[in-house]
Amino acid sequence: MARLLVRCADQPGIVATISNFLYNHGANITALDQHSTDPHSRKPEAETFFMRLEFQLPHSDLPAEVLSRSFQRAVADRYDMQWKISYVADLKKTAIFVSRYDHALLELLWRWSRNELPTQLSMVVSNHPDLEEAVTGFGIPFHHIPVEKGKKEEAEAQMLELLEDQADLIVLARYMQILTSDFVDRYKNRIINIHHSFLPAFVGARPYRQAKTRGVKLIGATAHYVTETLDAGPIIEQDVIRVTHRQKVGDLKELGASIERQVLARAVRWHLEDRVIVDENKTVVFV
Amino acid sequence: MARLLVRCADQPGIVATISNFLYNHGANITALDQHSTDPHSRKPEAETFFMRLEFQLPHSDLPAEVLSRSFQRAVADRYDMQWKISYVADLKKTAIFVSRYDHALLELLWRWSRNELPTQLSMVVSNHPDLEEAVTGFGIPFHHIPVEKGKKEEAEAQMLELLEDQADLIVLARYMQILTSDFVDRYKNRIINIHHSFLPAFVGARPYRQAKTRGVKLIGATAHYVTETLDAGPIIEQDVIRVTHRQKVGDLKELGASIERQVLARAVRWHLEDRVIVDENKTVVFV
């Protein structure tokens, strides 16, 4: 099974062209979702069109690169598309970054061990040694790379070397270091962070404390792609839970941990299933 | 703007055929959703395929019946489809049935008055006179048709006469009479009821009392198409709200009313927007 993601200026005929192309190559469309930033615009060419298709190539022995080259020529060039075909059998590689809190990490490891995250977990990287045993117990390599003050570049250089060809996706599962913009650039729209508030409320440090101080009646968590601006990248998924005056900051952390786990697991899965397309600072999520 | 709903045995090429047809007739697809009961089945022909398209006919002066006839010949016959094209400009007509509780009715009237329900409200029918003033205040005709014991057929005959050509949809907004199967047959998959529980829990009478007795921690409401079997028709939408040991039956009714209003309003709107396809005793809801 394969998936096609498409993004281009909106215009008539895209669906027909793509579905014809696939039909003529023996592919059977098993799922299709589309979105236009404004389907009723009078200037459709100023709008952006997004599409996600799942298809099967049941009787085809068509090599992937031939299909791709053919798609480029017959379809993509014509509509000036950004596009990507990925094959479900080619598992994406994922690296998880973590510091000391284990809840987000363990949720991912556990779901992965149940085949709920379609990925090859290539490594866990941490600036602390604490979680090594928990990680290696799942058969995943654990790399302890401390990030000393003023030596972030050196640490990141080590990380980049390890990540070479080993990470299509990086998940920050409560990794408490800020990555340099150089690092972020190399993995643009491929680093997912879990933030422990319903962004854009409570950006920055200690969001649960901020939430307690403000007296909100809901706390939440946000999974987003990392960009240069802290806590401001495209949001993939969010959720909340009710709280009252009774919960102290520690209780909020505990309740919030449960939301963080779920929100991050959903966002990572959707990314791995090619359901997320970044649209400037927002996301289109086809679920 | 128009909408196409399709249902047929699953098979390759449907999307290509339909999108080509529309493209060749100058139509621009603005939304597309599809579903197969099992896209990865080895016997696709045993599976059912559902599709909903929205399209615009910007420059076309094609008469509706010509488009329909052409679609039948060029597409529908080939795939043995059940299908329907509806035009957004042709408002569906809706009749609301109600007894004494006003909350579900008022929510619909109020949303309709805000243009949130794309329909022509043709009438409200009630077996009680109580809500006449509330209804006529919205400029909607109100018909009081009492249902006396043993004379249900006569009452329904009166209703059917009123409904003739005046109702594409009937909404039971807490209408406390059971319709005869004869009546139900005439409006198959076109009568929406709101039931005040999360079906299939608490079928039958007094669901809030049943909920209190059972000690559930959530109460809910269910909007479903009416079939011959009471409270067993295809579910369109459901929602719930948390309750505790503190709420008495009266409190449950009050909390539940709020859920009933929302669930019914969503279901009615989705029906009016041609988002619901019945699949045996279930629904496919394209939202």
Next chain:
Amino acid sequence: MARLLVRCADQPGIVATISNFLYNHGANITALDQHSTDPHSRKPEAETFFMRLEFQLPHSDLPAEVLSRSFQRAVADRYDMQWKISYVADLKKTAIFVSRYDHALLELLWRWSRNELPTQLSMVVSNHPDLEEAVTGFGIPFHHIPVEKGKKEEAEAQMLELLEDQADLIVLARYMQILTSDFVDRYKNRIINIHHSFLPAFVGARPYRQAKTRGVKLIGATAHYVTETLDAGPIIEQDVIRVTHRQKVGDLKELGASIERQVLARAVRWHLEDRVIVDENKTVVFV
């Protein structure tokens, strides 16, 4: 039935003292809720204690003022309490302020007409004439007080005159004018506003547009007491609803209206039932 709200420095014996007092006066406690900002603090006297009691005076012909004077001497003085006894039979008076959007207003009027809001609705004040008919249809006086540029004080003077003895609570049901701090001071912790975002996200104008721009996956509403600082007063209640990339700003407004209605109705009811105690910039809500 009566309610007692208490607030004082935390210390041992408060529950015993109060319950003895009530028992000795023939009162039967039917509900009791308490909260301490930190019950396990080593310096309890630095913590604040809050309590809400409901009690019945079944056989008592004790005049309210006698009970109050007695409570002050026997209990309140001893613990240096802030406190209030209110009688369910003495309905609070509520004035609603509104501009042009009717959804929050109508929800309140409608719930009030169903006896779901225990209050005497004394008036609706609006800076626009549009909603007069809707309001007077419920038998409530409607006052149109335009707020012209640079003449806010004059307008507020008119309002204050109308409100004299007629408002224990003011509800801003989408009232689009900012009240002067002078006005706010006079009704401290007695003005409830509904803000159309999950504060503190999206303070200020056009929160739905802000939400769309930021690409959040949840939109919400917040009911809070009005203070001098815009959108920063103590939060009483919040709720959210899921949205996706598909909803435009107009859709967010429509979905959000439904949340606004529910959140405001809950907050107003809780205030009227003496369930809310303000604690600096937060609330204790006993539900």
Next chain:
Amino acid sequence: MARLLVRCADQPGIVATISNFLYNHGANITALDQHSTDPHSRKPEAETFFMRLEFQLPHSDLPAEVLSRSFQRAVADRYDMQWKISYVADLKKTAIFVSRYDHALLELLWRWSRNELPTQLSMVVSNHPDLEEAVTGFGIPFHHIPVEKGKKEEAEAQMLELLEDQADLIVLARYMQILTSDFVDRYKNRIINIHHSFLPAFVGARPYRQAKTRGVKLIGATAHYVTETLDAGPIIEQDVIRVTHRQKVGDLKELGASIERQVLARAVRWHLEDRVIVDENKTVVFV
């Protein structure tokens, strides 16, 4: 810190009597919650009163048994109370029963290891050997007790021997065997089961399949005390998650697992914190 749970016929003076007793023994009430089946009943003596108190005995060297004997004489006898004082320092012992599904078990083990479940986990019992390694990795004894056809009594006899003095609570974390009523009687209101539906919908086997067949739009989970009648015991906690026509039975299982984990963890915690009082076939949950 200690907790007092009380249950008796409703009558005036209970709060005063208990709070005086505690005050006179130097105890400081840090939390108090109460409930009456009908506080406004004209026959209060026919209603049931429930109360939960948390209190501290800061300067007291009063032995537990002296306090208890004194409470019995001074308070409980007078009101004919059922009551229990438990000390937070005396951890309850919990045994978990499981079959092959690991999600509910692992959630409990993981929360316990984070100190989120205040209990001494004495053992895990399973009718299958599969989860031994996962359990012993947490340092918990694992007992494999197969339940062969027709030999359930023998198996339960083995279990009962192991449980002797080792279990104040038994949690069925997807244990697929039905316990005999003899076994259930011995641990009345001390066996918590997680059922994978929002009971009373879909009692019995394969609830996710039943849910798919019925076409519900919400699936849920229910934690309840086990009684002789299958799936009919007092409900402690429930929650739901939205689903659509797209999810197959396998997807429902996966989504549902997440709800099961949360609902069971909450119910177990509330039980361990003495927050749940059984009232016939319902529960009063003080949270």
